[in-house]
Amino acid sequence: MDIETRAQEFEQALRRAGVRITRQRAALLRVLAGAGDHPDANQLYQRASEAGAGVSLATVYRTLSALETQGVILKLEFEGEPARFEPADGRHHDHMIDVETGEVMEFVNERIERLQAEIAAEMGYEIVRHRLELYVRRKT
Amino acid sequence: MDIETRAQEFEQALRRAGVRITRQRAALLRVLAGAGDHPDANQLYQRASEAGAGVSLATVYRTLSALETQGVILKLEFEGEPARFEPADGRHHDHMIDVETGEVMEFVNERIERLQAEIAAEMGYEIVRHRLELYVRRKT
DNA sequence: ATAAATGCAAATGATTTGCAGGCTC
DNA sequence: GAGCCTGCAAATCATTTGCATTTAT
Numbered sequence: 001m002d003i004e005t006r007a008q009e010f011e012q013a014l015r016r017a018g019v020r021i022t023r024q025r026a027a028l029l030r031v032l033a034g035a036g037d038h039p040d041a042n043q044l045y046q047r048a049s050e051a052g053a054g055v056s057l058a059t060v061y062r063t064l065s066a067l068e069t070q071g072v073i074l075k076l077e078f079e080g081e082p083a084r085f086e087p088a089d090g091r092h093h094d095h096m097i098d099v100e101t102g103e104v105m106e107f108v109n110e111r112i113e114r115l116q117a118e119i120a121a122e123m124g125y126e127i128v129r130h131r132l133e134l135y136v137r138r139k140t
Numbered sequence: 141m142d143i144e145t146r147a148q149e150f151e152q153a154l155r156r157a158g159v160r161i162t163r164q165r166a167a168l169l170r171v172l173a174g175a176g177d178h179p180d181a182n183q184l185y186q187r188a189s190e191a192g193a194g195v196s197l198a199t200v201y202r203t204l205s206a207l208e209t210q211g212v213i214l215k216l217e218f219e220g221e222p223a224r225f226e227p228a229d230g231r232h233h234d235h236m237i238d239v240e241t242g243e244v245m246e247f248v249n250e251r252i253e254r255l256q257a258e259i260a261a262e263m264g265y266e267i268v269r270h271r272l273e274l275y276v277r278r279k280t
Numbered sequence: 281a282t283a284a285a286t287g288c289a290a291a292t293g294a295t296t297t298g299c300a301g302g303c304t305c
Numbered sequence: 306g307a308g309c310c311t312g313c314a315a316a317t318c319a320t321t322t323g324c325a326t327t328t329a330t
Contacts, residue, residue: 116274
C-alpha cells in the first residue's frame with residue numbers, strides 16, 4: 001500500500017469519528033503514513049515543516065492524541081526518551097531496542113501472547129493491553 | 141528478613157560502592173526496606189518525612205538514583221504515572237497492573253523469559269534488560 | 281453559521297541541577 | 306580536613322492548555 005492510500009485511510013478513520021481534516025492534519029497524516037521508522041512528536045513536526053506544511057508543535061501533539069484515540073496510531077514509550085509513534089495498521093507486534101544504536105525492531109510471538117493471556121486468566125484478570133520491550137545488544 | 145536487616149544490607153551495598161550513608165539516606169533505606177507496595181518518589185518523601193527524617197525531595201531523587209545505580213532498587217515506569225521503585229532483592233519478576241484500581245501485582249514466568257531470550261538470539265542479539273507489563277481488568 | 285481547530289505563549293509535572301553551607305569518612 | 310551531601314530554588318524537558326482567531330463542514 002502506498003503512502004497516499006494509507007494516508008487516505010487514516011483520513012477516513014478520522015472523518016468517521018467526526019474529526020475535521022484540516023490542512024495541518026492532512027499533512028501530518030501523510031508524514032505518518034510515510035514513516036518507516038518510529039518518530040517522536042518533534043521529528044514529525046520537523047518533517048511536516050520541511051514538507052512545507054505550516055504546523056505548530058502544539059497541533060502535532062493535539063493531532064497525535066486524536067489519532068491515538070481513534071486507534072489509527074500507537075504511542076510507544078521507551079525508556080529515557082520522548083514518546084514515539086507508529087501507524088497502527090499492521091498486526092500487533094512488540095519491540096526490541098538496540099541499546100547501543102537506538103535502533104527499534106519489531107517482532108511477533110504468538111506463544112508469548114498466549115502465555116500472557118494465561119497468566120492474567122489464572123489470576124482472574126483479562127488483558128486490556130500490554131507492553132513488552134526487549135532492550136538488547138548485538139551478540140559478540 | 142526483617143526491615144532493619146534488609147536496610148542494613150542496602151547500606152552495605154552502598155558503602156561498598158563508596159557512597160556515604162547520611163542520616164537522610166539511612167532513613168530512606170529504611171522506608172524502602174519496609175515498602176510492601178511500589179511507591180513513587182513523592183510517597184517515599186512523605187513516608188520519610190512522617191518518620192521524622194528531615195529529607196528534601198531533591199535528596200530523595202538523588203538517593204534513589206544512587207541506589208538504582210548500585211542495583212539495590214529498581215525503577216518501574218508504568219504508563220501515565222510517575223516512576224515507582226521497589227527493592228531489587230528478590231528474584232526477577234514482571235508486573236501486572238489493574239487498570240481500574242491501579243493495584244500492582246508481580247508474577248514470574250520462566251517460559252516467557254526463555255522465549256524472549258530465544259527471540260533475541262534468533263535475531264543475533266542478547267537481552268540487556270526487558271520490560272513486560274500487563275495492564276489488566278478483573279474478569280467479569 | 282457554528283463548532284472545532286490552530287498558534288502562541290504560558291502552565292504543568294516530574295525530575296534534575298547550581299550553589300553555598302554541612303556533615304561523613 | 307577534604308570532598309561528598311544536603312536543601313533550596315531555579316532550570317529542564319516533554320507535553321498540555323487557555324485564549325483569541327481562523328477554518329472546515
